[in-house]
Amino acid sequence: MFGFIKKYLTNIYTVISSKFGALFAKAHVSEADLKELERILLEADVGVPTTRYIMQTILQAASKPEFSGSDLKVILQKELKEILALKTFEGNKPVILFVGVNGSGKTTTIAKYAHLHAKQGKKVLIAAADTFRAAATEQLVLWAQRVGCAIVTGAPGQDPAAVVFRACQQFKENHFDVLLIDTAGRLQTKVNLMNELEKIVRVLKKHVAAQQITTLLTIDGMLGQNSLHQAKLFHAAAPVDGVVLTKMDGTGKGGIVFAIVREFGIAIAAMTHGESLDALKPFVANEYVDELIG
Ligand SMILES: Nc1nc2c(ncn2[C@@H]2O[C@H](COP(=O)(O)OP(=O)(O)OP(=O)(O)O)[C@@H](O)[C@H]2O)c(=O)[nH]1
Numbered sequence: 001m002f003g004f005i006k007k008y009l010t011n012i013y014t015v016i017s018s019k020f021g022a023l024f025a026k027a028h029v030s031e032a033d034l035k036e037l038e039r040i041l042l043e044a045d046v047g048v049p050t051t052r053y054i055m056q057t058i059l060q061a062a063s064k065p066e067f068s069g070s071d072l073k074v075i076l077q078k079e080l081k082e083i084l085a086l087k088t089f090e091g092n093k094p095v096i097l098f099v100g101v102n103g104s105g106k107t108t109t110i111a112k113y114a115h116l117h118a119k120q121g122k123k124v125l126i127a128a129a130d131t132f133r134a135a136a137t138e139q140l141v142l143w144a145q146r147v148g149c150a151i152v153t154g155a156p157g158q159d160p161a162a163v164v165f166r167a168c169q170q171f172k173e174n175h176f177d178v179l180l181i182d183t184a185g186r187l188q189t190k191v192n193l194m195n196e197l198e199k200i201v202r203v204l205k206k207h208v209a210a211q212q213i214t215t216l217l218t219i220d221g222m223l224g225q226n227s228l229h230q231a232k233l234f235h236a237a238a239p240v241d242g243v244v245l246t247k248m249d250g251t252g253k254g255g256i257v258f259a260i261v262r263e264f265g266i267a268i269a270a271m272t273h274g275e276s277l278d279a280l281k282p283f284v285a286n287e288y289v290d291e292l293i294g
């Protein structure tokens with residue numbers, strides 16, 4: 001998948017990668033260049049605390065008399081990889097619970113995961129546990145048809161945990177390989193939503209072994225730092241194993257991955273880069289850094 005950033009995440013390429021190039025070409029890195037580096041990191045949405053953390057290491061290295069752009073490149077690359085190595089995603093669990101604020105991309109991401117697994121010949125079941133909006137179930141039924149996988153639905157307003165319960169039964173009885181669970185995401189009823197999520201997790205854990213379950217949080221990549229407080233809220237109700245950054249084909253800047261891993265200790269699982277079923281890319285940390293920096 002070489003060239004993924006350049007090909008699909010053009011905004012990241014423009015905002016970060018292309019600007020690094022000029023710095024890395026310098027024979028000597030000046031103080032002004034380091035200021036420029038800091039500016040690029042902040043503009044790339046790495047956020048203040050993590051930018052500071054990165055700059056500390058860089059400034060230390062830059063204090064030696066000969067410090068070139070290529071030295072800078074090596075040390076930045078190492079630093080960014082070390083940050084992402086703090087928490088790596090352990091995927092491949094059969095049951096995936098999707099949580100996230102409304103509009104962040106849960107439903108469409110589920111369709112993409114369903115497609116990915118179905119392509120690998122796996123038997124996929126979707127649980128439409130967003131019973132809050134009738135349209136949510138309809139949307140998911142259409143996706144399931146397109147992907148060609150099974151779906152469990154509930155009546156509008158029905159307890160979503162009941163849908164999850166039935167989905168777990170089907171999953172076990174009919175020997176599905178993968179179960180993908182959609183949930184509602186409206187934050188304006190925060191307390192209800194979190195209680196509802198906690199109940200779903202309880203039901204899920206009662207019927208499926210905990211080590212079979214992964215919880216993924218979708219974050220709208222275009223919202224950047226603004227979306228980080230959401231991560232905290234969801235993490236509290238349903239401990240999150242990985243983040244899927246969505247809509248990265250938009251104005252997402254990509255630096256957010258470093259803040260998510262370092263400040264929240266949550267691994268990045270994947271990115272989505274469009275509305276087609278194929279627009280999902282599992283996250284490979286070293287590859288991402290190499291492309292970002294390269
Ligand atoms: N361009 C682009 N649009 C996306 C991507 N992922 C999702 N979208 C769009 O974002 C909008 C919201 O996506 P949904 O999947 O419905 O979000 P949701 O989290 O299920 O939202 P609720 O059901 O309201 O909680 C839709 O219009 C999607 O088509 C992406 O990777 N790129």
Ligand SMILES: [Mg+2]
Pocket residue numbers: 106107108130136182
């Ligand atoms: Mg939805």
